[in-house]
Amino acid sequence: MIDLAESHNPETRVAWERARSLADAFGVARSELYPTLVAVALSQTSRQQAFLNSSFYRQVVQSSDLVFDLNYTIFDFGGRSSRIDQARARLLAADFNFNDAHRQVIYKIETAYYLLLNAIGQQEAARANLANATAVQQAAESSLKNGLATLPDVLEARSAVAEAAYNLQATMGSEDVAGGDLATALGTSPLQQIPVQAIDQISTPEGIESSVDQAIDRALQQRPDLLKK
Secondary structure (H helix, E strand, C coil), X not given: CHHXXXXXXXXXXXXXXXXXXXXXXXXXXXXXXXXXXXXXXXXEEEEEEEEECCEEXXXXXXXXXXXXXXEXXXXXXXXXHHHHHHHHHHHHHHHHHHHHHHHHXXXXXXXXXXXXXXXXXXXXXXXXXXXXXXXXXXXXXXXXXXXXXXXXXXXXXXXXXXXXXXXXXXXXXXXXXXXXXXXXXXXXXXXXXCCCCCHHHCCCCCCCCCCHHHHHHHHHHHCHHHHCC
16 A cells, blocks of 8 residues: 555655656756767758850759867856755755655555554444344343333343444444545545455564664654754
């Protein structure tokens, strides 16, 4: 899903196109270090007719010129180098923004993904609670018919069924919202159903490989928003 989002999310596409345009601008700035050669080729054809005796004789004259213009700036008192450094700094900032856009997209995808898994798990739990409440209600009504339960017991069981049905509908709405958030983060249509792996099929890691201090040091070295400051 992260790979799909990085390819289709408009934020990453805009950041990538901006980085590409600034890379081209950096190349244009560096081109000032090289000489400029301009070649111009001119060709002309003239036709003349001369009358001799009783006939006209055509004369065709072809002329060609070739011109080369070489321009190279040797001393500019740091003008080119400053423009190149400025273009390089803009390209570096665009790279940081591009990496930061990817980091934000990855965070959104992971957050929306696990919220969707949570909503799916909540819905399954709500269905189980509704099934249990329905079984308790049926048992209470059967006991009431046999004189082994009172009417308040039945009413309480019916109330539990109504509450469980309401909770199930709420969890179904939460799942739809979570699925829409995930589709938005992916850059696809919110109306498209996205199949995800069931939460009971996901293996939980037994521990974290690195320590908290190592994770903090890695974040300080790799996060583009911190490197920009």
